[in-house]
Amino acid sequence: xxxxAVRNVDEGLYxxxxxxxxxxxxxxxEELNDALATWLTQRTRVELLDRWDAPEKQAVANNRAxxxxxxxxxxxxxxxxxxxxxxxxxxxxxxxxxxxxxxxxLKGAQAIVxxxxxxxxxxxxxxxxxxxxxIG
Amino acid sequence: xxxxxxxxxxxxxxxxxxxxxxxxxxSETELIAKVDSGSEGGLMIPFDDHLKLxxxxxxxPGSKLVARWVLGLTMRQRAxxxxxxxxx
Numbered sequence: 001x002x003x004x005a006v007r008n009v010d011e012g013l014y015x016x017x018x019x020x021x022x023x024x025x026x027x028x029x030e031e032l033n034d035a036l037a038t039w040l041t042q043r044t045r046v047e048l049l050d051r052w053d054a055p056e057k058q059a060v061a062n063n064r065a066x067x068x069x070x071x072x073x074x075x076x077x078x079x080x081x082x083x084x085x086x087x088x089x090x091x092x093x094x095x096x097x098x099x100x101x102x103x104x105x106l107k108g109a110q111a112i113v114x115x116x117x118x119x120x121x122x123x124x125x126x127x128x129x130x131x132x133x134x135i136g
Numbered sequence: 137x138x139x140x141x142x143x144x145x146x147x148x149x150x151x152x153x154x155x156x157x158x159x160x161x162x163s164e165t166e167l168i169a170k171v172d173s174g175s176e177g178g179l180m181i182p183f184d185d186h187l188k189l190x191x192x193x194x195x196x197p198g199s200k201l202v203a204r205w206v207l208g209l210t211m212r213q214r215a216x217x218x219x220x221x222x223x224x
Contacts, residue, residue: 048183048184051183051187052183055187055192059192059195059198059214060198063197063198066197067197085193096159096217097159097160100159100160100194101160103193103194104160104162104193106193108193109192109193110192110193110195111192111193111194111195112195112196112197112198113194113195113196113216113217114196114197115196122201122202123201123202123203123204123210124178124201124202124203124204124213125204126172126180126203126204126205
């Protein structure tokens, strides 16, 4: 553990941390390490949420656009691949590679490549050991 | 492969070294995948890696895939096709 000097620390705040640390039988350094680790964890989550936001909003809009046209597309282009971006149908392609290439030239945070075939929502079974990883 | 297992709580758990790529193989990232004998279908990757590979622009319709955890909890997944290389 290193020793560092930090300027402009709020003295009142520092006194309260010192008192609380003393009550808990811990050093100020131990409490600060915990506080910094917590701050970093929360900060990471906030940044992740920021990055999640734009693709998620566009995903909702693109999925809505797809659902509106789904039955027509299933009837007119069965088995093909429809690309949705910026809330619009970009095109329908016979091969998925063509659809992927079409997406790579587009702007936007999110796009959908939908295989036009009737299918039920698929449930992915997640086992107990993976759940344990997620909840720690 | 560089790793075959990792240890948690004194239990050895199997892992695989995986190179994940977008479907057009323009970008790739290396992952250590935990093998879960109770799961089926696909590789779950962190959202960061999903973005790094650009998979958010190649997603399947959102209603198509949900994860059902033990105890009955369900969670909608963002799903995309990808290419995964396992082994050397």
